[in-house]
Amino acid sequence: GAGVxxxxxxxxxxxxxxxxxxxxxxxxxxxxYWYRQRLGQGLEFLIYFQGNxxxxxxxxPSDRFSAERTxxxxxxxxxxxxxxxxxxVYLCASSLGLVFGANVLTFGAGSRLxxx
Amino acid sequence: AQSVAQPEDQVNVAEGNPLTVKCTYSVSGNPYxxxxxxxxxxxxxxLLKYITGDNLVKGSYGFEAEFNKSQTSFHLKKxxxxxxxxxxxxxxxxxxxxxxxxxxxxxxxxxxxx
Numbered sequence: 001g002a003g004v005x006x007x008x009x010x011x012x013x014x015x016x017x018x019x020x021x022x023x024x025x026x027x028x029x030x031x032x033y034w035y036r037q038r039l040g041q042g043l044e045f046l047i048y049f050q051g052n053x054x055x056x057x058x059x060x061p062s063d064r065f066s067a068e069r070t071x072x073x074x075x076x077x078x079x080x081x082x083x084x085x086x087x088x089v090y091l092c093a094s095s096l097g098l099v100f101g102a103n104v105l106t107f108g109a110g111s112r113l114x115x116x
Numbered sequence: 117a118q119s120v121a122q123p124e125d126q127v128n129v130a131e132g133n134p135l136t137v138k139c140t141y142s143v144s145g146n147p148y149x150x151x152x153x154x155x156x157x158x159x160x161x162x163l164l165k166y167i168t169g170d171n172l173v174k175g176s177y178g179f180e181a182e183f184n185k186s187q188t189s190f191h192l193k194k195x196x197x198x199x200x201x202x203x204x205x206x207x208x209x210x211x212x213x214x215x216x217x218x219x220x221x222x223x224x225x226x227x228x229x230x
Binding site for chain 2: 031050
């Protein structure tokens with residue numbers, strides 16, 4: 001597609017439930033990022049995928065968080081046993097990757113997660 | 117570890133006046149530096165980047181930023197602010213030897229009043 005697509009745009013869940021967030025990057029973008037933005041705060045790095053390399057998971061806050069990417073396309077971010085502090089907007093971004101120099105990210109509109 | 121600091125949570129400027137949004141960074145290796153903007157109810161958009169070369173970088177909407185290696189800073193500037201510039205601004209950095217991981221600052225809310 002023309003841009004980065006994220007779904008769902010809004011998700012309300014109960015504490016303890018699992019949620020799955022999806023990201024469709026721009027076609028041909030080899031790099032994919034997930035960030036978390038809590039209300040009124042900055043972007044917190046979660047995970048980075050680059051082609052077939054092992055992902056950089058250094059930002060995942062706990063083992064309840066995981067992410068997968070199928071080749072150079074769709075990615076899913078899974079949060080298990082959600083807690084209220086997981087409430088945030090989860091942003092996905094993609095880019096052409098390092099071979100093209102400094103990577104300019106194109107962001108999706110985000111998935112707003114509310115944990116009751 | 118790489119990090120970015122935006123020391124001001126909010127910057128208030130009168131329309132027509134120059135504006136500066138501050139950013140300092142810490143990385144291993146040569147830095148790749150970026151500014152992104154988030155308008156209300158809209159997604160994050162790229163403004164400009166520094167890779168190498170001239171320390172003064174020009175970007176979208178009349179914005180520019182100056183890379184200062186000795187002060188490890190990359191402040192965003194505009195000679196004459198517009199009300200429509202009001203938004204949340206993020207500085208970001210990637211270390212040259214740290215793969216593609218891009219770290220963002222906490223953001224600075226810019227408010228331009230008529």
